[in-house]
Amino acid sequence: MIRTFIAIDLPEEMKDELSKITDRLDLKGIKSVERDNFHITLKFLGEMREDEIEKIVKKLYEIDFDPFNLKVCGSGVFPSPKRARIVWIGVKGDLPRLVEIIEEKMAEIGFEREKRFHSHITVARVKRSDGEIKERINKFLREYKNINIGEIKIDNFRLKKSTLTKKGPVYETIQEFTFK
Template sequence: MELLRLFIAIKLPQDFTKKLINYQIFLNNPIFKLTTSQNLHLTLLFLGDIPKTQIPNLKHIIQQNIVNFKPAPIIFKTISYGPYPQVPRLVWLTGTTSESYNNLKKTISEQITRELSLDKFNDLYDFIPHITLARLKNNIHQPLPELPHHDIFNNYSFTPNRIWLEQSILKKEGPQYIDLEEFNL
């Protein structure tokens, strides 16, 4: 059985992506592996390895759950090391949790678990908007540099009008994302 590594993504407006790329210039340090411009996104829901045969059902579940969904602005706050400051693995831009996106994530998760019989699938975490700007390379034996202009995107917001079902193919040079389906909100 062929498995595909999948997630539901919110793509970023082009002008915002350009601003993020401009910020990445400040991360010019060998300890960082920068996220490529085509990989900058928000993950609404990471699905993991899903049987290829389930993709049509998965698309149907997503479509059902977005019918009455009203997109809200996603508001960003600060750039920091994450996901845990004590054990950082990346540099990310985080935002404020949104009840509407939490509910969408939860209802899709529950329906996938119920209808696709994926008992291992249980994503209980809130949707915390975050964009990975860079990953820390392994074996860093030096103090991490202070992140410049960490509040440069404070209160920047955008309202998505689409989401995507994405496949992630892990490669040595970094993940490659493939659009499987686009859904209008």
């Protein structure tokens, strides 16, 4: 079984900018995402067999979408500031439309539709929650609430494989899908 998801990989310059930001969160109990693992998840698919992956690839090749720009800006946490588990940087642009098309294609082969999509880049995971960590997160949110990191051109998305290791997840591209 292969753990899979659909995502947009970020340009190297954007990963550099995000790394500078995550350095500000460095604290025991907060695990920053590794620089090479920054991405925008469009849909998590879960554990798949090889034959299922072939069906997924075939469906994803049916997607016809134009290149577009994304603005990387703002910050927040999931599920809430009081119970933060994920720290993220926001993304604005045509992603919801692309995700809707992906959801439609995946539903055609039996995947359940996601209830809600919130475009973001996960930059850290909160492992424990004490006063010092809550204060660090609140400070981060105040400082980066209105951050504008820049724009990136999106002309593809990828089916990715996630291998969980002791050092954290390792992501590999199974297939790239380029916009026309």
